[in-house]
Amino acid sequence: MIRRRTAVALLASPLLLTGCGGGAEAIGRRTPARRPAPAPGRETPTAPAPRGIPGLGPERSAAIPERCGQAVVVTGRGRNSPLCTVVLYRRTGTGWQAGPVWPAHNALRGWSAHHMSGDLRSPLGVYTLSDAGGLLPDPGSRLPYHRSGGFHSPGTGFKGEQLEGAFDYVVAIDYNRERGTSPLDWTRPLGPGRGGGVWLHVDHGGPTHGCVSVSKAHMKDLLRTLDPGRHPVVVMGYADWLAR
Template identity: 85%
Template structure:
């Protein structure tokens, strides 16, 4: 079972988005899920899925479901650092195969094992990836894609950088949310004080409120590659924690 022990900052008003910025809600349009193959993709191994990912220790590996065939590993530079690296790993008959390493940002104050609303830390943990969306039209996402003007992100970031375009593409991280809904959905099973709205989204050149951000081209790559039939997850935290 996926552990959901941590949280990310949730903006106070239900009319604003979480993540690196905010924007008014808008009527969303959901693109139906593309049919997933009923069986694992060719080359998928039936061996335990928690083997062969560099940098992950026994505890982190044990938290990855055996059926998982894709794992986005987010490795932070330190507990209090906003800098990290993102690598997509895909399971093959010979084990996990790593893709390119992408520079990325996480929350301003680093990471938290028990984040509460407002501490500007990203949640440690292993979480499923079920839904996507964005301000821009669907680029070919295999996850259900929710196209909405509600993904507008005005304002500036912590270093004065513009936030516009940050939510052009997003992938919801299933922390304190209801899978199978738009990333804009405000259902918080653990309560609003535990935060929510934790996303992978487009990098704006500075720290986030709690999300993980990569370049727009890499977000398109993830959207076109992550396959719900392969049960993708994100494994996220600073390097020392991941190694446990």
């Protein structure tokens, strides 16, 4: 009887040791599952940053409202130069897309950060574009168009060139003016001493008093393209200032 119990005990003990020891050993050796490393070339691609407007630094870019979908960029050759270029940009899902580069004129003495009446400088800045008009019939403007005989422009420019036709088509730059009115309106919120009547208009072949001028064909392009629903602006200044 004693021998039989001893045999049972001897047979049972290895099973108990194996069950506990084996179980503990298996748990101790278990390691958490690891995710395989991504194969070379299979990293998740990141979307490229939207394209900005070439030539505009962080200050000028930040001044363009988020809702703005069209920007007329006027780049002067120098602080005291009357020569510039005009490019119409439109905002897309991947950034700003440029139109063609148009030759243009600005004021005789260049640019000013504090434009005053009669200083013969164009005002630096970012301004909305709200109203248009001209001596000729509306060519298909999306902006409100104000036709008037008041846009007649007799006389000669600084180089002796004829000014006739310079205001056939104009887009008012919202510097020191009342938005929603004709470009001919003389309301001056900053006072008359700060100038006004600053327009995009037809080029007459020479410097302006403060406006920006492009060819008649390009003015018609602007009138047909600038869309109030896209909240257009003009960004204007000489190249070094724009780059800040």
